Amino acid sequence: MFVQYQKDKQKFPIKIWCSNPESVDENCLEQALHLANLPFIYKWVALMPDTHMGKGMPIGGVIACNDVVIPNAVGVDIGCGMGFVQTNIPVKLLKETVTGSGNLIKVIVGNIQRTIPVGISHYKKPQESEVLSRAKQELQKYYSESELLPEIDEGFFQVGTLGGGNHFIEIQEDENGLACIMLHSGSRHFGNVIGQHFNRIAKDLNEKYWSQVPGEYNLPFLPVDSAEGKSYLHYMNLAMDFAYENRAVMLRKVCEIFSESVQKFTGINTEFSNKINCHHNYASLENHFGKDVWVHRKGAIRATEGELAIIPGAMGSYSYIVKGKGNPDSFMSSSHGAGRKYSRTKAVEEFSVESVMVDLKNQGVVLGKNNKSDVAEESRFAYKDINEVMANQTDLFEPVKQLFTVGVVKG
16 A cells, blocks of 8 residues: 655545556546545545546545535445355356256356346336335435436336346355355446436536535535435435345345256255345445544445455456455455456457457356357456455455356346
8 A cells, every 4th residue: 555645736645555656547546636635535535456447536446524425426336236145065066067058057147147137127027125115105205306206116127137337146166166156236227317316416516506626526515414415315325225135136036046956957955154245336424533424435345344345356257255354544445346457448449259258268157148249348357457456455354265257147
């Protein structure tokens, strides 16, 4: 970790968990400098080792604010995060059990594809949702932004669905040769609409009241004690709960698919353990250095002392389960993944579909993806080296488990 602090250019320091300044993209550093000049920043800006340019605020960024929330410092996929569960089934068994449709891994991947809507797809019928049903009973909390109310009804068709881009469902192998299930998804279109809506409101208010924050920063804010700030927090928390439930529902369905497939072809009962479900795009009121502040994690996980969390790599590389060390310098946070090395557009230019498919095949990874034309966007080579990212943050967590992709479903 190194610190960037030029008193003539920034109000607050920037703590960066990378090996050197040259390893951080110039555009990312510029965004971090904008954050470091916000008047309501508390202590410093923290950049995790997977950091890269985002909208307004870098992905892999963590800030604490006094009395304000910044929609773009949470992002539009509010509550995006990870789910994980351990099984007792050896991966060797999945690879060696042959069926009429290929080995058992291929069967499981195919069954997940047919069961879980991915990308922009939703269910054709509304699904059960405790979160949204509760919201409909508490509509008075959401009346202030009445144009968002229809999104609650639309959410019933989205719960239990996988997004596109870097969202995935993976069958993985741990160091003991046992299969694990990991997934990455968020609040879907539901959270996206909420995030964009409140960013527009914040922008309009900041312009109306001559905010000290320059518009070109793309970091409009909302005071938490304002009507608009309170409304954002209601909707943000709803989107976070929805994202958590979305992952839980998917994880349950994938576990059912896994256990039914294993039972059918091997006669073995699957046992599941060590479930984890955690966010990496959100804001929360936390106490740091003796003060209550609004911590924004945009592409970063909470890593309090002893807390278990998930850091995924790109498909065909390693992922990790980690235990937090509660490092106060990072506001008890760590990276949420490997972090992009190439933009999606640049990745497609650099890597052909064929090269990515050959790479996955050579590693024995089964890919479930309907449209493979954009597969290069998620090539492991489009991301930073996950092991280097992990090495740059050993003061933030303790690795508990290393996992490798054996089967993956992508949107």
